[in-house]
Amino acid sequence: MPDNSPAPGVALIGCGLVGQKRLHNLPSGSVVVACDLNLERARKLASLSPGCQATDSVERAVAAPEVKVVMVATLNASLTPVAAQAVQAGKHVLVEKPGGISLQELEQLEALSQRHGVLVRLGYNHRYHPACLKALEIFRSGALGPMMFVRGRYGQGGRVGYDKEWRAVEEISGGGEAIDQGMHLIDLARWFLGDFNGVQGHVATYFWDMPVEDNAFFLLTTPANQTAQLHATWTEWKNLFSLEIYGRDGKLDITGLGGSYGIERLAYYKMLPEMGPPETTIWEYPGLIDRSWGLEFSAFLQDIADGREPSPGVRDAQAALRIVESVYERCGR
Secondary structure, eight states: OOOOSOOOOEEEEOOSHHHHHHHHTSOTTOEEEEEOSSHHHHHHHHTTSTTOEEESOHHHHHHOTTOOEEEEOSOHHHHHHHHHHHHHTTOEEEEETTOOSSHHHHHHHHHHHHHHTOOEEEEOGGGGSHHHHHHHHHHHTTTTOSEEEEEEEEEOOOOTTGGGSGGGOHHHHSSSTTTTHHHHHHHHHHHHHOOOOEEEEEEEOSSSSSSSOSEEEEEEEOTTOOEEEEEEESOOSSOEEEEEEEETTEEEEEEOOSGGGOOEEEEEEEOOTTOSSOEEEEEEEOOSSOOHHHHHHHHHHHHHHHTOOOSSBHHHHHHHHHHHHHHHHHTTO
8 A cells, every 4th residue: 555644746747557556656645746648648647646637748747836756657768858857847856767768868867967956766666576675685684695696587478569569669668678677687686786897798589570679688797706697588478577696605586576477575595504405584475566666755755855865866777778778789789
């Protein structure tokens, strides 16, 4: 259930599936403006939030005096332009990943937010899934020992006509699976290993009739020679999420995200001095409601209250997109 504590007025720009998820995970009545180029869709979403106005004008939405936070859930190509308008209006912004379709866009957004003294958080809600939060707690305790590598897989199979949707149009999406689910994997790998200075990868279109890739493979290394091996795919016929984090003293294994991805689960394998079978602890999170969206927003409110730099912020988005762009360049995309 969404948090019912007081929250600043929110303008929600983009009233599609993600926008609807955002609304349902915000305190009741906190969305005061719903904006979409499809005015009827904006009106439908506005009807779910008491006192909410509907508009098809981004300018009116971000200028509304009662709006303190703007949430941007548009198609990829519009993310940075809309976020920039909100920043220039002096509003704090939560913008969905990837945040933009080019590194240059994100660099301009960072400079703009600094100039106007507002905060920009990136919508990497996977960080707020309970299994990921518990994994981070164990990791930060030092229980894994020195880190060695991360192995991640994330995929879904699309649907009939997937190659005709907006994700298949590079000018709108910025790319294929690498910039879609691949960005989540890169962000999570950076969470545990830090920045990567070695980037290798490959993208390919194996199944869908589209100009963007349906599979992306990454092999990333840190200055300390730690490695992330990541695979994002739109040809995973049974939806899959798997993230394994390996230290010298133990392993964390996150599987599932709920729904079609299966029950969210974390396994902690603790190495014993005599080695052999590890000591195993398992947590399962079978809840039907994805609370990550609400937890993420609460963290942003705390960012604003404390005046702290959001994490993940624009620089995290830049780091992930820099990796994607490097692989695209290597593959001639």
